[in-house]
Amino acid sequence: MAKYEKIADDLRARIRAGEWGPGDRLPAETPDLTGQYQTSLPTLRQALAVLVAEGVVDKMHGRGNFVRKPRKLVVRTNERHQWEKDRARQPEETRRQTGATEHDTGLTVLDLVFKAEFRRIEAPESLAGLFAVPAGTGLLERTYRTRYREEREPFNVARSYLLYDMAEASPELLDPSREPWPGGTQNQLFTIGIELDRVEERITARPPTIEEADELGLKAGVSVIALRKISHSTDGRVVEVSDVVLPGDRTELVFTTPLSRW
Amino acid sequence: MAKYEKIADDLRARIRAGEWGPGDRLPAETPDLTGQYQTSLPTLRQALAVLVAEGVVDKMHGRGNFVRKPRKLVVRTNERHQWEKDRARQPEETRRQTGATEHDTGLTVLDLVFKAEFRRIEAPESLAGLFAVPAGTGLLERTYRTRYREEREPFNVARSYLLYDMAEASPELLDPSREPWPGGTQNQLFTIGIELDRVEERITARPPTIEEADELGLKAGVSVIALRKISHSTDGRVVEVSDVVLPGDRTELVFTTPLSRW
DNA sequence: GAGTGGTCTAGACCACTGT
DNA sequence: CAGTGGTCTAGACCACTCC
Structure with missing residues (x-):
C-alpha cells in the first residue's frame, strides 16, 4: 500500500x-x-x-x-407533480402562494430567489427525438436558477424546453419577466389547453462538468444528479422536457410508486 | 489561471x-x-x-x-414494482423465467450472476425507526451482489432488511441457498401473507466510500447513486427496507408518475 | 525488456485569509 | 504581516502491461 x-x-x-x-x-x-x-x-x-x-x-x-459538515438536504418528491396538477386550475391567488419547490422543501416563496432567462433555440437531435419533431424545429429554452436567499450559489439549475409554436399560442409564456409563474408549468400548459397524463423522470449521477461546478459552486470531486423530466400530455404528445442538475450531496429525491391491489 | x-x-x-x-x-x-x-x-x-x-x-x-468511452447504461424503472407484484402470485414456472432486473435491462437470467449472503443483525437506530420497532430488534440482513457474467466486478450491491420474526414464519426465507428466489421479495412476502401497498424510493448521489469503490470496482472520482427502497404493506407497516448502491456513471433510474385526470 | 504510468522527494515561490 | 494552502520544478525509482 x-x-x-x-x-x-x-x-x-x-x-x-x-x-x-x-x-x-x-x-x-x-x-x-x-x-x-x-x-x-x-x-x-x-x-x-x-x-x-x-x-x-x-x-x-x-x-x-x-x-466536512453534513449538508442540509433538499428534498424533491414525485408527489409534486400531482400536487401541481391539482393546483393548475385554482384561482391565481391560490397559485401565487406557493410553488412545487416550496411544497417539497417546506419553505416559503420568500426563502427562495429565482432567476429566469428565455431564448429561442433550434432543436438538437436529442431533443427533437423526444418531441418527435425534425431536428432544427424551434424550441423555447427557459433557464431557471434557484437559490436560498442567504446563500450565494444556486442549489439547482434547470433548463426547460417547450415547442416554440406551441408556447407562442400565449404570448405571456414568452415573457421571462412574468416568472416565477404562479402555478408553474402545468398552469401555463393549462392556459393553452394542455393536460398532462404522466411525468417521466430519468436520473443519473456523474461528476460535474467544469461549467456546472462553477455554476453550482461545487467543490471538485462531488457528484451531481442529472434529472431529465419528460411531460406527456393526455393526447399522447411530449409537451415539455426539463433538464435539472442538482448537487448530489445535498439533494434527496423521493419517489413513491403506488401498487394496485390484488 | x-x-x-x-x-x-x-x-x-x-x-x-x-x-x-x-x-x-x-x-x-x-x-x-x-x-x-x-x-x-x-x-x-x-x-x-x-x-x-x-x-x-x-x-x-x-x-x-x-x-473515455460513453458508458453502457443499466436501466432501472419503477414499473418493476407493479410488474413484480403482478408476478408474485403466478406459478413458480412463470416466476422462475425472469426477475425484475432482467425485466428492466432486457437481459436474461443467464447473463447475470447473483451472490447472496444472509445474517441476523440487531436493528440500528436508523432502521428501527423506519420499521417502528425498538432499536436492537432482530433483523434479517440479506446482501446481494449482481454482476454481468463476463465482468469481474458487480454492478450493484444491495442490502435488504426484513423483521426477523416475520421472515421466520417461513423457514425457507432464511436459506440463502434458495436465492435467487423466483418472483423476488414480493413473492416471498406473499408466501407469508403480506401484500404491498406502495414502494417508496429515496435517492442521493455522493462519492463512493473506500469500501464501495473497492466492491464495485470504481475509479476514484466517480459517483455512486444510493437508493433506499421502503416497502409498505397494505396494513400500513414497513415490511422491507433495501439499500442499493449503484455506479452512477452507468445507471439510469426511470420513474414514471401517472396523474389523475381533470 | 521497452514503454508507460505511479509514487516520492526537497525545496522555491505565489495567493488567499485573518489579525 | 503571519499563517495557511496552491502551484511548480527536476529528477529518481517502482510497478504494471505487453511484446
Whole structure:
C-alpha cells in the first residue's frame, strides 16, 4: 500500500474516531502533518486529496483543512407533480402562494430567489427525438436558477424546453419577466389547453462538468444528479422536457410508486 | 489561471474537437505531453487528474491514458414494482423465467450472476425507526451482489432488511441457498401473507466510500447513486427496507408518475 | 525488456485569509 | 504581516502491461 494511502487511512480513522469533529480544522499541512507522518508536502497533499474526493474533508485556501459538515438536504418528491396538477386550475391567488419547490422543501416563496432567462433555440437531435419533431424545429429554452436567499450559489439549475409554436399560442409564456409563474408549468400548459397524463423522470449521477461546478459552486470531486423530466400530455404528445442538475450531496429525491391491489 | 488548468482546458478542447476519439490513447505523459506543454511531469499529471475527475479520461497503469468511452447504461424503472407484484402470485414456472432486473435491462437470467449472503443483525437506530420497532430488534440482513457474467466486478450491491420474526414464519426465507428466489421479495412476502401497498424510493448521489469503490470496482472520482427502497404493506407497516448502491456513471433510474385526470 | 504510468522527494515561490 | 494552502520544478525509482 502506498504511503499516501496509509496516511489517508490513518487520517480517516482519526476523523471517524472523533479526534476532530465536523467543522474542526485539521493540523496545518506544514509543518504539523508533514512532521507527524514524516513525509514530503506533495505526498501529504495526495493523501488529503483522497479524503476530499470522498467528501470527508473540505480544503479552504488560506484557512486550513476542515472536517466536512453534513449538508442540509433538499428534498424533491414525485408527489409534486400531482400536487401541481391539482393546483393548475385554482384561482391565481391560490397559485401565487406557493410553488412545487416550496411544497417539497417546506419553505416559503420568500426563502427562495429565482432567476429566469428565455431564448429561442433550434432543436438538437436529442431533443427533437423526444418531441418527435425534425431536428432544427424551434424550441423555447427557459433557464431557471434557484437559490436560498442567504446563500450565494444556486442549489439547482434547470433548463426547460417547450415547442416554440406551441408556447407562442400565449404570448405571456414568452415573457421571462412574468416568472416565477404562479402555478408553474402545468398552469401555463393549462392556459393553452394542455393536460398532462404522466411525468417521466430519468436520473443519473456523474461528476460535474467544469461549467456546472462553477455554476453550482461545487467543490471538485462531488457528484451531481442529472434529472431529465419528460411531460406527456393526455393526447399522447411530449409537451415539455426539463433538464435539472442538482448537487448530489445535498439533494434527496423521493419517489413513491403506488401498487394496485390484488 | 494556473498552468495545469490551461493544459486541462487545452486537452479537453482537443478531445472535444475529435483529435482523439473514444477509446483512443493519448500521447504518453513523458516525454510527449510534457514536451508539448513545456512542463514538468507533476504539473501535467495534475492537469490529467482534472480530466479524470470529469470522467473525460481513463488512466490505465502501464498502458496509457485513454479517452473515455460513453458508458453502457443499466436501466432501472419503477414499473418493476407493479410488474413484480403482478408476478408474485403466478406459478413458480412463470416466476422462475425472469426477475425484475432482467425485466428492466432486457437481459436474461443467464447473463447475470447473483451472490447472496444472509445474517441476523440487531436493528440500528436508523432502521428501527423506519420499521417502528425498538432499536436492537432482530433483523434479517440479506446482501446481494449482481454482476454481468463476463465482468469481474458487480454492478450493484444491495442490502435488504426484513423483521426477523416475520421472515421466520417461513423457514425457507432464511436459506440463502434458495436465492435467487423466483418472483423476488414480493413473492416471498406473499408466501407469508403480506401484500404491498406502495414502494417508496429515496435517492442521493455522493462519492463512493473506500469500501464501495473497492466492491464495485470504481475509479476514484466517480459517483455512486444510493437508493433506499421502503416497502409498505397494505396494513400500513414497513415490511422491507433495501439499500442499493449503484455506479452512477452507468445507471439510469426511470420513474414514471401517472396523474389523475381533470 | 521497452514503454508507460505511479509514487516520492526537497525545496522555491505565489495567493488567499485573518489579525 | 503571519499563517495557511496552491502551484511548480527536476529528477529518481517502482510497478504494471505487453511484446
